[in-house]
Amino acid sequence: MAFTAIFGVAALALGMQVAGVEGQLVFVVAGVGVAGLAWALGEATEQAGGTAGPRVSALLNASFGNLPELVILVLAINAGLADIARASIIGSVIGNVLLILGLALILGGWRHGIQRFNERMAGTNASMLILGVVGLGLPTLFHAVDPDMQAELSLSRFTAAALLLCYVAYVYFSFTTPGLQYHDEPGELAWTRTQAVAMLVATALATGVVSEVLVHSIEPTIKAWGVPREFIGLIVVPFVGNVAEHFSAVRLAINNRMDFAMGIAFGSGIQISLLASAVAVFASMLIGKELSLVFDPLQLAALGAAAIGATTVARSGETNWLEGLQLLVTYFIVAVAFWLL
Amino acid sequence: MTRGLNRFETISVALAVIIAAAAGALALASAANTVVFIVSAGALVALAWIVGVATEQLGASAGPKVGGVLNATFGNAAELIITIFAIRAGQLEVATASITGSILGNTLLVLGASFFIGGLRNGLQSFNQRVAGMNASMLALAVIGLGIPTLFGHVANHPDVQAVSDVTAGILLTLYVLMLVFYFRTPEVAHVSGHEPTGPHWPGRLAMLLLLLSTGAVAVMSDVFVGTLDAVISDVGISAVFLGLIIVPLVGNIAENIVGIKIAYQNDMDFSMLVSLGSSLQIALGVAPALVFISLLTPHHFDLLFPVIQVVSLAAAVFITALIASDGESNWLEGAQLMAVYGIIATAVWYL
Numbered sequence: 001m002a003f004t005a006i007f008g009v010a011a012l013a014l015g016m017q018v019a020g021v022e023g024q025l026v027f028v029v030a031g032v033g034v035a036g037l038a039w040a041l042g043e044a045t046e047q048a049g050g051t052a053g054p055r056v057s058a059l060l061n062a063s064f065g066n067l068p069e070l071v072i073l074v075l076a077i078n079a080g081l082a083d084i085a086r087a088s089i090i091g092s093v094i095g096n097v098l099l100i101l102g103l104a105l106i107l108g109g110w111r112h113g114i115q116r117f118n119e120r121m122a123g124t125n126a127s128m129l130i131l132g133v134v135g136l137g138l139p140t141l142f143h144a145v146d147p148d149m150q151a152e153l154s155l156s157r158f159t160a161a162a163l164l165l166c167y168v169a170y171v172y173f174s175f176t177t178p179g180l181q182y183h184d185e186p187g188e189l190a191w192t193r194t195q196a197v198a199m200l201v202a203t204a205l206a207t208g209v210v211s212e213v214l215v216h217s218i219e220p221t222i223k224a225w226g227v228p229r230e231f232i233g234l235i236v237v238p239f240v241g242n243v244a245e246h247f248s249a250v251r252l253a254i255n256n257r258m259d260f261a262m263g264i265a266f267g268s269g270i271q272i273s274l275l276a277s278a279v280a281v282f283a284s285m286l287i288g289k290e291l292s293l294v295f296d297p298l299q300l301a302a303l304g305a306a307a308i309g310a311t312t313v314a315r316s317g318e319t320n321w322l323e324g325l326q327l328l329v330t331y332f333i334v335a336v337a338f339w340l341l
Numbered sequence: 342m343t344r345g346l347n348r349f350e351t352i353s354v355a356l357a358v359i360i361a362a363a364a365g366a367l368a369l370a371s372a373a374n375t376v377v378f379i380v381s382a383g384a385l386v387a388l389a390w391i392v393g394v395a396t397e398q399l400g401a402s403a404g405p406k407v408g409g410v411l412n413a414t415f416g417n418a419a420e421l422i423i424t425i426f427a428i429r430a431g432q433l434e435v436a437t438a439s440i441t442g443s444i445l446g447n448t449l450l451v452l453g454a455s456f457f458i459g460g461l462r463n464g465l466q467s468f469n470q471r472v473a474g475m476n477a478s479m480l481a482l483a484v485i486g487l488g489i490p491t492l493f494g495h496v497a498n499h500p501d502v503q504a505v506s507d508v509t510a511g512i513l514l515t516l517y518v519l520m521l522v523f524y525f526r527t528p529e530v531a532h533v534s535g536h537e538p539t540g541p542h543w544p545g546r547l548a549m550l551l552l553l554l555s556t557g558a559v560a561v562m563s564d565v566f567v568g569t570l571d572a573v574i575s576d577v578g579i580s581a582v583f584l585g586l587i588i589v590p591l592v593g594n595i596a597e598n599i600v601g602i603k604i605a606y607q608n609d610m611d612f613s614m615l616v617s618l619g620s621s622l623q624i625a626l627g628v629a630p631a632l633v634f635i636s637l638l639t640p641h642h643f644d645l646l647f648p649v650i651q652v653v654s655l656a657a658a659v660f661i662t663a664l665i666a667s668d669g670e671s672n673w674l675e676g677a678q679l680m681a682v683y684g685i686i687a688t689a690v691w692y693l
Contacts, residue, residue: 124674127665131678134657135685142689145650151692158688162681173674177465311664 003199006036010210017213027221030214031240037207038068039244044203048196058175064200066092066271068207069241073280075208075215076237078287084218085280085291087233088241089136090299092272095238097129097310098331100249101265105313105324108253108261117258119317121174125266126311128170132273133307135163136293136300143294156293160281167274214240230338234299242268258319266314298341302334345543350394354551357387361558368565374572381566382592388562389419390596391555399548410521415552417443417620419559420593421628426563427589428632429639432570436643438585439593440487440629441651446590447621448480448662449683451598455613456665457676459605468610470669476618477663479520483625484659486513488652490645506644510630517626566592586651586690594620610671618666650693654686 013030045064049057069092076085108115139155191199218237222229227236245268252261277293284291295303309330313323346354364381396415400408420443427436459466490509494502543551574581579588601616629645636643661682665675 120670123668124672127661127675127678130661130664131681134661134682138654138657138682138685138689141653142650142693145648146693155689155692159685162684162688166677166681169674169677173672177672315668 002036003040006033006040007206009033009036010206013210013213017216023217023220024224026213027217030210030217031236033210034068034072034207034214034240035243037203037210038241039247041067041200041203041207042244042248044196044200047191048193048200051191051193051196059171064204066241066268066276067204068211069238069272070276070279071208071211072215072237072241073276074283074287075211076218077280077284077289077291079215079218080289081215081218082289082291083229083296084233084237086293086295087230087299088237089272089277089280090295090303091234091238092242092276093129093132093269093303094234094306094331094334095242096245096265096269096272098306098327098334100242100246100268101262101310101313102324102327102329102331103246104249104253104261104265105319106321106328107250107324108256108258109319109321109324111254112256114318114320115253115256115258116318117262119315121259122262122266122314122317124170124174125262125270126314128166128270129266129273129307130311131166132163132270133303135159135166136273136277136295137304139293140295140297140300144297152292152294153290156281156291157285159293160278163274164278167270167278170270170274228338228341230296230299230341231335234302234338235335262314266310269310299338302337305330306334345547347542353387354391357384357391357555357558360384360387361562364562364565368568374569375576377565378569378573381562381569382588384562385419385423385559385566385592386595388555388559389593391551392418392559393597393600395543395548395552395555398543399545399552402543402545402548415556416597417593417623417628418556420590420624421631422556422559423563423566423589423593424628424632425635425639426560426567427570427585428636428641428643430567430570431641432567432581432585433641433643434581435570435585435589436632437647438582438651439589440624440632441647441655442586442590443594443624443628444484444621444655445586445658445683445686446594446598447617447624448658449679449686451594451601451620452614452617452662452666453676453679453683454598454602455605455610455617455676456671457673457680458602459608459610459613460671460673460676462606463608464672466605466608466610466671467669468614468671470667472611473614473618473666473669476614476622477659477666479622480618480625480659481663482516483513483622484652484655486516487625487629487645487647487655491647491649491652494646495649502646503642503644506646507633509645510633513626514630514634517623517630520622520626580690580693582648582693583690587687614666618662658682658686 009029010033013026013033016026016029041064045060046057049060052060069088073085073088076082076088105115136159139152139159142155143152214237218232221227222232245264249261249264252258252264281291281293309327313319313327316323360380361384364377364384367377367380392415396411396418397408400411403411420439424436424439427433427439456466486509490502490506493505570581570584573579574584597616597620601613601620604616605613632643633645662679665671665679
């Protein structure tokens with residue numbers, strides 16, 4: 001039922017594109033389509049992983065968890081929207097650790113009071129996130145100091161490789177270190193393995209197609225709405241890719257499963273900053289429109305603030321709704337600042 | 342227990358003498374600068390190691406308190422001497438960068454490699470959280486101290502930045518002395534720093550003699566080494582900043598670095614962190630301010646004015662190190678994270 005509706009919206013978005021409709025309406029429909037497909041992709045990953053055991057399942061999650069964001073990223077680069085792509089990397093991380101985590105803490109804390117979680121796991125996640133921010137920040141810093149820097153792209157490439165290696169090490173570490181995995185009891189497996197894999201492939205393909213429609217409608221929408229480009233890249237595009245994770249994290253927090261809820265928010269932020277950004281750089285080399293990791297300094301500052309806020313929360317070992325509110329307020333201040341920019 | 346040099350030590354001393362002699366001969370015969378650079382760098386590595394062992398042996402035979410003071414003074418003697426010669430030769434860019442590079446190398450590369458290799462062998466390793474926290478906050482303070490003159494000089498264009506730098510150097514040096522006093526008077530810290538990895542087996546007089554001889558040899562080799570820098574910069578095409586930030590600290594510290602990593606492999610994280618973080622502190626609070634005053638004796642004035650990019654890199658390094666060290670536990674992933682930050686900074690400097 002849900003799947004039918006999602007594919008319906010996806011088909012509608014594609015139809016509008018083919019029929020030559022332009023602008024904000026396409027953007028909205030495609031946005032809803034991508035958001036739905038992101039959810040469907042999550043379900044399909046879970047089902048496909050569930051038939052293959054927890055290890056494969058975790059590996060699938062670690063690789064495909066943020067596939068929609070990655071697809072949008074690469075397609076935006078391909079469409080020549082490098083600034084939107086860079087903003088959406090930062091916006092996605094900020095959205096995960098401020099908006100998603102903030103909402104989860106507020107709703108979970110409201111219901112359960114003080115919530116506890118595995119401090120060691122949270123500590124590893126926090127320092128990994130800081131590494132991501134430092135890694136993404138350094139090329140910008142060097143570029144700011146030396147604007148005629150010849151080697152912007154070489155430095156971006158190397159940074160991407162280092163971050164990618166760290167991500168692989170992180171995944172390996174969390175698999176092999178006891179007490180670092182969070183086990184979600186597998187939901188009932190409604191599908192056979194063939195069905196699950198077929199669904200995974202179908203949703204992934206549909207995500208690609210609808211994301212392409214979405215990306216092409218970005219420019220006309222910016223003109224029609226008069227919204228700042230930064231706001232679209234930093235807030236709106238990441239929201240479309242992340243909305244499914246919002247629901248999962250909030251649901252888990254309400255059920256008082258903070259380890260898992262924080263795992264989604266942090267894990268997703270880490271995956272974007274270390275994996276998606278690196279893959280985007282390498283993919284952009286293949287496309288021939290190489291992405292440089294030199295970000296807008298203001299956006300980077302917002303990312304730093306977000307990482308510090310989330311890290312402070314993660315290191316205390318317990319959470320309450322007030323901490324959630326602090327994160328959420330930070331997010332709204334960032335959003336308003338870029339709206340007014 | 343043997344009294345005197347064991348076989349390994351005898352061989353290393355002989356090797357150091359041979360390499361140093363070769364470097365001296367090559368320099369006198371005016372061989373190609375790049376060759377002299379490499380051979381003298383090799384001699385410095387070996388000599389720095391002998392200075393370290395001699396300091397340790399002398400300290401061990403003189404008791405933990407004197408040993409602590411000796412280590413605090415001679416621990417980075419090679420580094421200090423190389424930098425003095427660089428300043429004397431007018432290589433101020435290299436000298437400045439080598440201060441930054443030493444701190445970065447110790448906090449990111451050495452600590453990272455210690456966590457990484459120690460963690461791979463021993464799994465989760467724990468260390469005294471209070472000592473680590475104290476070191477981390479001292480390090481943060483040191484970076485602030487090094488950063489303020491830069492901030493005033495480069496950003497605010499302060500008219501008399503040299504005075505700011507001189508006063509800051511005085512304050513940092515005072516703080517370093519206070520820190521040593523505190524460390525020796527606080528039992529749990531003194532316990533860590535009084536650690537004796539090998540135990541004394543050299544007679545005191547032999548240790549003293551070797552310390553003096555090797556320190557003198559370091560000075561001679563530093564002169565040779567620094568003399569080749571200009572040619573290496575122009576011939577090989579390495580920038581002065583990269584030389585100062587990456588190569589010079591590696592030459593002056595590599596022996597000590599290997600010791601720090603070896604100790605982590607043996608699962609004594611407290612001592613390993615003392616080597617890496619303690620060394621960073623010594624450079625930031627001891628060596629850098631001392632250079633400001635020593636440089637008054639040379640025609641060139643060294644001040645605590647760093648390029649902004651170096652201060653920011655330092656801040657990033659200290660921030661992530663403090664974050665990782667403050668929980669009292671380490672694992673190999675944290676080591677990989679620290680080394681990754683070092684790698685990215687080194688690459689950025691290479692391309693600068």
